[in-house]
Amino acid sequence: MSGFRILVGCKRVIDYAVKVRVKPDKTGVVTEGVKHSMNPFDEIAVEEAVRMKEKKLASEIIAVSCGPQQCQETLRTALAMGVDRAIHVITEPKEYESMQPIHVSKILSKIATEEKADLVIVGKQAIDDDCNQTGQMTASLLDWPQATFASKIEKSNGDLSVMREIDGGLETIKVKVPAVLTSDLRLNEPRYATLPNIMKAKKKPLVTKKPSDYGVDITPRQEIVSVEDPPVRQAGQKVESVEELVTKLKEAGLV
Amino acid sequence: MSTNMLLNKIVRPSRNFVKLGRQSKRLCSTHVERKKSSDNSNGLFTEEHQQLRDTLKKIIDKEINPYVDQWEQEGQFPAKKVFKTLGNAGLLGVTKPTEYGGLGLDYTYSVALAEELGNINCGGVPMAIGVQTDMSTPALAKFGSDKLKREFLAPSISGDFVSCIGVSEVGGGSDVASVKTTAVKKDGDYIINGGKMWITNGAQADWMCLLANTSEGPAHRNKSLICLPMNLPGITVAKKIDKMGMRCSDTAQIYFEDVRVPQDHVIGEEGMGFTYQMLQFQEERLYGAAATVQPLDNLITSTADYCRQRKVFGSPLLNNQTIHFRLAELSTEVECLRSLIYRSVGDYVSGQDMTRLASMCKLKAGRLAREVTDSCLQFWGGMGFTNEVLVSRFYRDFRLLSIGGGADEVMLSIICKYMNTLPKPPKQK
Numbered sequence: 001m002s003g004f005r006i007l008v009g010c011k012r013v014i015d016y017a018v019k020v021r022v023k024p025d026k027t028g029v030v031t032e033g034v035k036h037s038m039n040p041f042d043e044i045a046v047e048e049a050v051r052m053k054e055k056k057l058a059s060e061i062i063a064v065s066c067g068p069q070q071c072q073e074t075l076r077t078a079l080a081m082g083v084d085r086a087i088h089v090i091t092e093p094k095e096y097e098s099m100q101p102i103h104v105s106k107i108l109s110k111i112a113t114e115e116k117a118d119l120v121i122v123g124k125q126a127i128d129d130d131c132n133q134t135g136q137m138t139a140s141l142l143d144w145p146q147a148t149f150a151s152k153i154e155k156s157n158g159d160l161s162v163m164r165e166i167d168g169g170l171e172t173i174k175v176k177v178p179a180v181l182t183s184d185l186r187l188n189e190p191r192y193a194t195l196p197n198i199m200k201a202k203k204k205p206l207v208t209k210k211p212s213d214y215g216v217d218i219t220p221r222q223e224i225v226s227v228e229d230p231p232v233r234q235a236g237q238k239v240e241s242v243e244e245l246v247t248k249l250k251e252a253g254l255v
Numbered sequence: 256m257s258t259n260m261l262l263n264k265i266v267r268p269s270r271n272f273v274k275l276g277r278q279s280k281r282l283c284s285t286h287v288e289r290k291k292s293s294d295n296s297n298g299l300f301t302e303e304h305q306q307l308r309d310t311l312k313k314i315i316d317k318e319i320n321p322y323v324d325q326w327e328q329e330g331q332f333p334a335k336k337v338f339k340t341l342g343n344a345g346l347l348g349v350t351k352p353t354e355y356g357g358l359g360l361d362y363t364y365s366v367a368l369a370e371e372l373g374n375i376n377c378g379g380v381p382m383a384i385g386v387q388t389d390m391s392t393p394a395l396a397k398f399g400s401d402k403l404k405r406e407f408l409a410p411s412i413s414g415d416f417v418s419c420i421g422v423s424e425v426g427g428g429s430d431v432a433s434v435k436t437t438a439v440k441k442d443g444d445y446i447i448n449g450g451k452m453w454i455t456n457g458a459q460a461d462w463m464c465l466l467a468n469t470s471e472g473p474a475h476r477n478k479s480l481i482c483l484p485m486n487l488p489g490i491t492v493a494k495k496i497d498k499m500g501m502r503c504s505d506t507a508q509i510y511f512e513d514v515r516v517p518q519d520h521v522i523g524e525e526g527m528g529f530t531y532q533m534l535q536f537q538e539e540r541l542y543g544a545a546a547t548v549q550p551l552d553n554l555i556t557s558t559a560d561y562c563r564q565r566k567v568f569g570s571p572l573l574n575n576q577t578i579h580f581r582l583a584e585l586s587t588e589v590e591c592l593r594s595l596i597y598r599s600v601g602d603y604v605s606g607q608d609m610t611r612l613a614s615m616c617k618l619k620a621g622r623l624a625r626e627v628t629d630s631c632l633q634f635w636g637g638m639g640f641t642n643e644v645l646v647s648r649f650y651r652d653f654r655l656l657s658i659g660g661g662a663d664e665v666m667l668s669i670i671c672k673y674m675n676t677l678p679k680p681p682k683q684k
Contacts, residue, residue: 037309073302080306192313195345195358198306 003059004177006049007112008083009104009122009134010065011039012074016127026226028097038074040190041123043081044183047190048153049121050082057155058119060084064111066104068093072206079201080193086206087111091218098220103211105137110214112142117178119160124149124182135182145175149184299597299604304367310344311371323376326503327648330495332380334417334459334505338387342414347388351396355404356412362538365389366545366600373549376645378652379504381546382659386455387411389542391420391464394480394531398523407462407482419460421451421483421509422532431466431532432474436511438467438481440518445469445481447489447514453659457507458495460485466528469521478528482520489514500651536661537613541599543660544616547653548593551627554649555586558631561638578634585627592619611673618666621657628653 014020015035023030038046052058063078065071066089075086089107091099112120120142125132139146147153152163156174163172165184175181193201211218239245249255318340326332341347349364351357358364365388372381395408410416427433436449447467454463462484469479483490491510498506523531559582562573573579599612628650632639639646657663671677 073305076302077306077309192310192344193306194343195307195310195349195364197345198303198310199358199360202303 003057004052004118005060005062005116006052006058006119006121007108007115007117008042008045008049008061008063008078009108009120010042010046010063010071010074010078011104011123011126011128012036012065012067012071013039013126013128016040022227022229026228027224028227036070036074038077039123039126039128041125041127041183041185043123043190044185044187045121045123045181046078046081046083047188048150048183049119050191051188052153053082062087062111062115062117064089064108066099066107066211067091067096072208075206076198076201077193079204079206080198081191082197083204085204088206088208089211089214090208091211095218095220098222098224099218100222101131101133102137103216103218104134105141106216107211107214108134108138109141110216112138112178114214119177120144120180122180122182124184135180139180142178142180144178144180146180146182147173147175148182150181151184151186153181153187299363299600300367304364307346307349307364307367308371311346311368312374314340314344314346315371315374319380320374320376323380323503327377327379330497330502331458331505332383332503334383334456337380338384338417339414341384342412347384347414348412349388351392351408351412352404355396355409357396361604362541363600363604365538365542366596369542369545370549373546374553377501377503377648378550378655379501382501382655383456383504385539385542385546386420387418389539390535391418393535393538395464395482395522397534398527398531399482400519403482403520403522410461416461417456417459419454419456419463419485419507421454421463421465423453424450425452425508431529434466434468434478436465436467438465438469438479438516440469444515444517445520447481447483447511447516450493450508450510452508453496454507454509455504457509458492458505463509464522466532469525469528475529476526478532479525480522480528480531481516482522483514483516487514487516499654500648501655502651537603537610539660540613540617540666541596541603541609543656544592544596544613544620545600547620547624547656548589548596550649550653551589551592551624552586554627554631554646555582555589558582558634558646562634565636572634581630581634585630588623589627592616592623595619611670614661614666614669617661618663618670621663621666624649624653624656 013036014029014031015037018034021030046063049058049061053061061083063075063083063086065075065086068091071090072088075088079086108120108122120138122135122138124135135148136146147160147162147164149164149166150162151165151170154161159174159176160179161172161174162181163170165186239248246255319337338347345358346368348355348357349360349368350362351359353359369385372384375381392408392411395404399408407416407418411418422431422434424434424436426435436447436451438445438447447465449467451465462482465481465483466478467481468477470477489512491512493508493510496506496508559573562578563571565572595612596616599609599616602612603609628646632646632650635644635646638644641647668677
């Protein structure tokens with residue numbers, strides 16, 4: 001009856017409340033001295049895993065984060081929320097800039113196999129690059145079924161029934177375990193890491209690995225040519241009446 | 256503590272802080288993402304401190320700040336609900352013993368907490384929290400019996416109880432020795448008569464840490480601290496006081512008429528009340544000062560933002576040198592205060608007496624808060640005079656800092672004491 005072993009992905013991203021600025025040399029955005037936190041969708045993934053463990057559906061939760069040294073802070077947060085142990089796949093800050101979902105997917109699938117995970121749960125996307133690829137590619141590399149954009153996960157017999165948000169409404173699918181799930185916004189509301197748990201998290205195991213330990217080559221295959229601010233919105237103008245509006249639109253050749 | 260004793264003798268006017276406000280300082284916070292000025296630039300704080308702050312920040316953003324305007328209007332915030340949320344996150348007993356649900360951490364965690372509380376958009380809520388964590392419970396945690404701690408401390412840490420501290424009276428606040436309320440022994444109980452004034456959380460509290468005279472005799476040796484359940488017959492919460500600031504924090508006047516409480520409710524030794532009360536002051540003052548810096552920082556940042564957007568005579572207000580220089584000046588002062596606080600905390604954590612530095616922190620925090628809020632309000636112009644903006648709320652709320660928790664003048668007396676410049680009090684025969 002032993003429950004699932006769950007692997008969750010925890011990406012460290014610029015905090016959602018920070019106003020992101022482009023670097024003067026246009027090679028990326030300013031990350032130094034900027035508050036970072038766990039990708040909110042990954043937080044939801046962690047919360048779901050912890051709830052499954054609380055319901056005795058899961059026996060162990062392992063969090064993984066890929067990136068520079070500071071990712072350990074993100075992992076500590078996950079540990080404080082209830083994750084059992086963590087794996088930090090460390091990269092040089094420079095390498096991390098060019099790291100892509102495919103690299104992370106390869107690492108996650110390798111770890112999932114090594115750790116004999118039954119479930120991989122990751123956020124549906126990260127709020128920095130909005131790629132929305134890691135979960136899908138991980139499923140593909142593992143050749144496991146995937147259930148993306150989950151807004152409800154339930155165990156039914158040995159399988160999982162997952163409600164997903166799709167354009168037309170809600171869709172419920174069944175997936176066989178092992179599987180890869182990605183969390184959507186409404187799956188749950190993540191808990192606060194309480195102070196007692198923050199202190200306990202210090203003592204939970206966190207191991208550091210390198211991408212090469214998993215045979216993954218993260219040499220960049222693409223080059224960032226330029227990162228630009230979105231164009232500034234032009235000031236609008238007020239019109240007095242519908243007639244005036246139509247005239248203006250005609251002048252502008254829009255109607 | 257020896258210093259405390261000295262203080263008592265000489266400067267007795269210790270602030271009795273308690274009531275209103277000492278901590279009130281926190282105030283403001285505005286929007287604007289803040290650069291974390293506190294980071295670990297000082298070696299005091301670790302990653303755990305930062306995580307603690309992150310958790311608290313989330314609670315503030317989600318469960319507190321969205322409701323502050325409403326609470327301010329209603330003149331009371333739901334202490335039970337807010338405290339329970341904080342208690343569940345383990346934030347009300349950071350430095351308290353683990354046997355009673357605390358975390359047994361050192362004082363740096365309390366300071367990190369106090370600083371982060373400064374992101375609450377008013378002074379009243381942080382003050383109420385400070386009363387619970389740093390004013391009404393330290394003596395109980397240090398000197399109370401196991402039974403008393405189980406009955407009052409544990410539920411205050413978990414957030415099930417709201418507490419208040421009853422020191423000030425109509426006849427005196429800063430002059431703690433002049434307390435008139437009496438607790439007279441009778442049939443194994445104390446019979447309490449008198450009244451308390453300026454009691455923060457008074458209208459909502461489940462229990463009060465009461466300072467009363469338990470015997471005749473010298474004013475510094477006849478007082479005791481007593482855990483007083485607030486639902487006993489004979490206790491009347493007379494009124495919520497209408498205040499200029501700190502409006503969402505309820506401040507009550509309370510009367511006692513033949514209130515009967517068992518004698519085992521006395522904290523520690525009978526007659527040591529004054530001394531215990533003096534002991535808690537250091538932490539409270541430091542806590543209060545620590546809770547001031549973030550709001551002042553936030554206020555300066557938001558003022559700069561406002562002045563950048565506001566155009567006067569064709570260019571942003573901020574371009575006036577008198578404004579950007581002034582803000583730079585104020586920011587410098589705030590950092591100086593922060594450094595003084597950290598230095599005091601460092602001393603305290605390493606076991607040294609920090610009475611002198613803590614008094615300076617409290618003094619400076621009160622004065623600087625007045626200076627910063629007033630200067631910033633000026634730059635907000637007419638907007639600053641409305642109740643639509645935070646700067647006016649902080650202007651009102653922070654005025655208390657120089658009064659509650661030991662007035663500026665009391666802090667000055669203490670500092671003088673350490674400088675050996677305080678005239679001796681007339682001999683009482």
